[in-house]
Amino acid sequence: MRLIALNKPFGTICQFSPHETRASLADWITLPRVYPAGRLDSDSEGLLLLTDDGALQARIAEPRHKLVKRYWAQVEGAADAAALAALASGVDLGDYVTRPCQAQLIEPPATLWTRTPPIRYRAAIPTSWIELSITEGKNRQVRRMTAAVGLPTLRLVRVGIGALDIFSLGLQPGESIDLPTRAPWDGITR
Known part of the structure; x- marks a missing residue:
């Protein structure tokens, strides 16, 4: 299981497929088979989590989990x-x-x-x-x-x-980091 934090830059769309006029996640993340856990519209920026685990993706993104x-x-x-x-x-x-x-x-x-x-x-x-x-x-x-x-x-x-903060991760726009999957991120990975 992988969990990646990305500082999504302004103007980037939350999909990996190419777009005619905007950057996509593929411009920042080159790993295969990871998907965003939730979305940020192209005009929004900041912390976006990506994972290859569908259950983890749901725990992060779905409102019923109240993260x-x-x-x-x-x-x-x-x-x-x-x-x-x-x-x-x-x-x-x-x-x-x-x-x-x-x-x-x-x-x-x-x-x-x-x-x-x-x-x-x-x-x-x-x-x-x-x-x-x-x-x-x-x-x-x-x-x-x-x-x-x-x-x-x-x-x-x-x-x-959750407990993840973009500034404590030290990410500038376009930068990403692999996160430990066993860390206690407010119940994200449990």
Whole structure:
């Protein structure tokens, strides 16, 4: 069994098949028969786990296992207590209501790598950084949640899955590392 952590760069699609205009996982991972455990849309970046074990892939990705995924979202606008409370209590997205989560305002992260290309800058509109810890991970969920409370996401970085943290792994965009499969990653490999 293999478990690989990748810092997925912005613009990379979460598939191994080639794409006409975007990088794919094959541009960063050359190992055969490993597959992403969950996804990040091409506009999102950060920690992505890949494995060759289907049961492990399910334990990481499926919401019923309630494995916490932690994100840093740079949003357009000034996040206030009401927006954070709305995010934390669960957001009605029309087709479903998100599970309650943890949401907090954070300082602009100094440890974060520079994104290429950078986000758009508008002098008249402030931005805020929010840390969200969710257990679902549905399609574009964090982006939809922040937009629903009036704070569209400008940049989205997954910084943690379970006890794994992208910064403690020391991964820059495009870098990957094999993880020990017997380590206690919050129940991922048990």
